[in-house]
Amino acid sequence: MISNQIVTISREYGSGGRIVGKELAKAMDVPYYDREILNKVAEESGFSRELMEEDERKAGNGFFYNLSMAFGSGSSGDYTSINEKFFLAQFDYVQKMAKEEKSFVIVGRCADYILREFNNVTNVYIYGDTEDKIKRAVEKYGQTEEEAEEIMKSADKARANYYHYHTGRKWGDPHNYNLCIGSGRVREEKIANIILEYIENREA
Amino acid sequence: MISNQIVTISREYGSGGRIVGKELAKAMDVPYYDREILNKVAEESGFSRELMEEDERKAGNGFFYNLSMAFGSGSSGDYTSINEKFFLAQFDYVQKMAKEEKSFVIVGRCADYILREFNNVTNVYIYGDTEDKIKRAVEKYGQTEEEAEEIMKSADKARANYYHYHTGRKWGDPHNYNLCIGSGRVREEKIANIILEYIENREA
Numbered sequence: 001m002i003s004n005q006i007v008t009i010s011r012e013y014g015s016g017g018r019i020v021g022k023e024l025a026k027a028m029d030v031p032y033y034d035r036e037i038l039n040k041v042a043e044e045s046g047f048s049r050e051l052m053e054e055d056e057r058k059a060g061n062g063f064f065y066n067l068s069m070a071f072g073s074g075s076s077g078d079y080t081s082i083n084e085k086f087f088l089a090q091f092d093y094v095q096k097m098a099k100e101e102k103s104f105v106i107v108g109r110c111a112d113y114i115l116r117e118f119n120n121v122t123n124v125y126i127y128g129d130t131e132d133k134i135k136r137a138v139e140k141y142g143q144t145e146e147e148a149e150e151i152m153k154s155a156d157k158a159r160a161n162y163y164h165y166h167t168g169r170k171w172g173d174p175h176n177y178n179l180c181i182g183s184g185r186v187r188e189e190k191i192a193n194i195i196l197e198y199i200e201n202r203e204a
Numbered sequence: 205m206i207s208n209q210i211v212t213i214s215r216e217y218g219s220g221g222r223i224v225g226k227e228l229a230k231a232m233d234v235p236y237y238d239r240e241i242l243n244k245v246a247e248e249s250g251f252s253r254e255l256m257e258e259d260e261r262k263a264g265n266g267f268f269y270n271l272s273m274a275f276g277s278g279s280s281g282d283y284t285s286i287n288e289k290f291f292l293a294q295f296d297y298v299q300k301m302a303k304e305e306k307s308f309v310i311v312g313r314c315a316d317y318i319l320r321e322f323n324n325v326t327n328v329y330i331y332g333d334t335e336d337k338i339k340r341a342v343e344k345y346g347q348t349e350e351e352a353e354e355i356m357k358s359a360d361k362a363r364a365n366y367y368h369y370h371t372g373r374k375w376g377d378p379h380n381y382n383l384c385i386g387s388g389r390v391r392e393e394k395i396a397n398i399i400l401e402y403i404e405n406r407e408a
Binding site: 125127129172174175177178179180181182184185186187190191193194197198201202203 | 331333376379385388390391394401402405
């Protein structure tokens with residue numbers, strides 16, 4: 001087990017980033033987390049998982065997502081919008097995880113931003129050519145090429161908008177990550193090796 | 205010696221990418237090339253190295269660089285601008301190198317674009333946080349912080365404009381490269397290890 005190392009993975013739809021995360025967690029012998037932590041966040045915060053997921057999908061429409069700022073809880077002086085409340089609940093949960101567990105792999109959740117003050121974190125971005133990503137989606141999810149292209153566009157748009165809205169950063173800009181790996185010519189478990197090589201070679 | 209492997213390195217000013225290229229060439233036991241190939245290009249094409257270098261610097265001002273399209277050689281029907289001619293001379297030279305030598309490391313020169321049809325090429329982008337890059341420039345080149353910041357801005361702007369003008373691509377967009385490595389927390393020779401790990405793990 002590799003100790004005191006957290007890896008966050010951000011990924012384009014169809015790039016295989018989620019599988020990279022699982023392979024990496026296995027290789028490091030540490031826990032793996034992704035969207036499923038919403039169950040835990042729901043438990044601790046009292047918010048509904050379904051509403052939180054719905055909120056993320058709505059981010060695909062940046063304009064209306066921003067508008068929803070207007071719908072705060074309305075209680076005296078509390079103008080935090082509901083999507084900010086959802087985000088803050090996740091924010092607190094992921095930070096708590098990092099303080100308690102020290103070592104894990106987490107996919108998505110803006111974890112690179114949430115954990116930006118932690119020294120033991122490596123941020124990775126997995127991306128690919130449109131053609132390769134569609135091919136992977138067709139193979140793994142049984143979509144037609146047209147479906148895959150449509151879903152990919154809308155999923156990545158939602159991710160980019162959600163990330164930008166909550167972090168003020170541009171999703172997919174290399175400067176947000178320590179390492180960006182194109183998945184077109186390397187298998188998922190091999191990408192995990194490259195990430196391990198980074199971790200082993202980086203300064204404390 | 206690693207055979208039949210070409211690595212192109214694009215890098216932000218102050219990111220240490222040139223040293224990474226040298227360390228990598230040493231580790232692979234293959235030749236290393238950079239701006240110095242302009243001497244050879246000059247020899248083969250008859251163009252002046254000084255003028256070619258001047259042309260690259262001019263790219264910092266994108267608007268005037270594009271305008272220089274207007275100054276073709278003027279001979280009957282030949283409207284290729286002088287900056288395109290310089291670029292094409294390099295283009296031919298780098299392609300010839302790839303066909304003849306098979307294995308080398310090359311820094312800059314839009315080599316990722318020039319060699320995009322070659323299967324044995326790995327394209328790498330080395331980048332960094334502004335603060336880290338300034339620090340490196342101060343240490344390595346003896347600049348003051350203010351000088352380093354100024355030179356960095358102007359050098360990277362020229363690189364981005366030159367690249368975009370000649371390739372139609374956005375410089376620094378991960379999709380142009382197989383691997384992007386932030387140099388902030390990893391020494392140059394260690395970054396070479398990570399690139400080697402990528403090469404060893406990629407599909408043919």
